[in-house]
Amino acid sequence: MAFEKFRLNGKTALITGASGLLGIQHAAALLECGANVILTDINDSALQSAEATLSHQFDAANILVKMMDVTDPDSIRSVYDDLVSDSIHVDVLVNNAAIDPKVKGEQGVLETSRLENFHLDQWNLQVAVGLTGAFLCSQVFGTAMARKRKGGVIVNIASDLSVFSPDQRLYRKEGLTEDMQPVKPITYSVIKAGLIGMTRYLATYWADKGVRCNALSPGGVFNGQSEEFVQRLSNLIPLGRMASREEYRSAIQFLCSDASSYLNGQNIVMDGGRSVL
Ligand SMILES: NC(=O)c1ccc[n+]([C@@H]2O[C@H](COP(=O)([O-])OP(=O)(O)OC[C@H]3O[C@@H](n4cnc5c(N)ncnc54)[C@H](O)[C@@H]3O)[C@@H](O)[C@H]2O)c1
Numbered sequence: 015m016a017f018e019k020f021r022l023n024g025k026t027a028l029i030t031g032a033s034g035l036l037g038i039q040h041a042a043a044l045l046e047c048g049a050n051v052i053l054t055d056i057n058d059s060a061l062q063s064a065e066a067t068l069s070h071q072f073d074a075a076n077i078l079v080k081m082m083d084v085t086d087p088d089s090i091r092s093v094y095d096d097l098v099s100d101s102i103h104v105d106v107l108v109n110n111a112a113i114d115p116k117v118k119g120e121q122g123v124l125e126t127s128r129l130e131n132f133h134l135d136q137w138n139l140q141v142a143v144g145l146t147g148a149f150l151c152s153q154v155f156g157t158a159m160a161r162k163r164k165g166g167v168i169v170n171i172a173s174d175l176s177v178f179s180p181d182q183r184l185y186r187k188e189g190l191t192e193d194m195q196p197v198k199p200i201t202y203s204v205i206k207a208g209l210i211g212m213t214r215y216l217a218t219y220w221a222d223k224g225v226r227c228n229a230l231s232p233g234g235v236f237n238g239q240s241e242e243f244v245q246r247l248s249n250l251i252p253l254g255r256m257a258s259r260e261e262y263r264s265a266i267q268f269l270c271s272d273a274s275s276y277l278n279g280q281n282i283v284m285d286g287g288r289s290v291l
Pocket residue numbers: 030031032033034035036037054055056057060082083084085110111112113114143171172173174231232233234235236
């Protein structure tokens with residue numbers, strides 16, 4: 015059967031940052047394939063509303079919600095222990111949590127997104143969530159997958175900025191001097207490129223235990239950004255538009271299932287062709 019390998023019935027997938035814009039889409043993608051999903055996040059109310067939204071479309075019995083801070087080893091361990099005590103084994107881990115600082119730019123306010131002004135505490139926080147968090151979750155859930163010897167899948171959500179530098183012209187604001195112009199901060203590029211290194215490392219580390227690891231690098235998702243920004247970005251994309259939030263679902267289904275059983279250590283860049291220009 016053509017789509018048999020996409021089936022995830024009997025498998026459990028844990029998603030970090032699951033109540034955000036894309037996290038809920040990853041969950042829906044996996045539920046569509048028959049998986050049980052564990053939605054994890056630090057935002058309690060958003061988690062509850064993600065669960066409610068998904069329960070309208072899918073069997074609520076297949077959805078579990080857990081508060082989990084990916085920067086805190088104790089928080090991850092406590093979720094792991096809870097799952098073990100309920101005899102739940104995680105077959106698929108989606109490292110999706112990140113902080114995507116909104117690029118603003120205001121007259122008369124020091125522009126802290128710029129390299130010259132970027133605060134060390136912002137660097138530390140963003141790296142802790144986007145990069146260290148993926149390491150800590152992979153350490154706990156990947157180790158369990160390897161020990162179980164039933165195989166497993168880790169998918170790291172990177173970004174098209176894992177393969178090219180931000181085009182800072184996208185974020186320019188009229189009327190601001192050069193030193194006040196907002197930029198995509200350095201952390202985003204560093205974290206996403208780092209995730210690709212982690213993906214390659216993990217892909218070989220547990221390969222003999224049947225644990226695969228790949229990365230998905232999405233391009234920008236339309237989410238009500240200003241018309242000016244959307245136009246600027248669309249001009250850089252051969253397909254001439256941003257992605258819709260649902261457009262990565264099929265890639266998640268492919269990467270998390272046996273449909274990609276011979277894919278390991280790769281970075282799937284879904285960017286409307288931007289990176290090949
Ligand atoms: N939206 C896009 O255009 C886009 C494009 C490329 C890549 N991405 C990547 O996709 C992923 C999801 O992005 P999104 O747009 O859904 O972002 P989002 O901000 O909507 O969601 C991120 C989620 O991570 C959670 N989070 C933050 N800190 C956490 C922590 N310490 N522990 C656990 N969870 C934490 C937040 O509460 C939030 O729910 C990110 O890795 C992002 O970099 C997004």
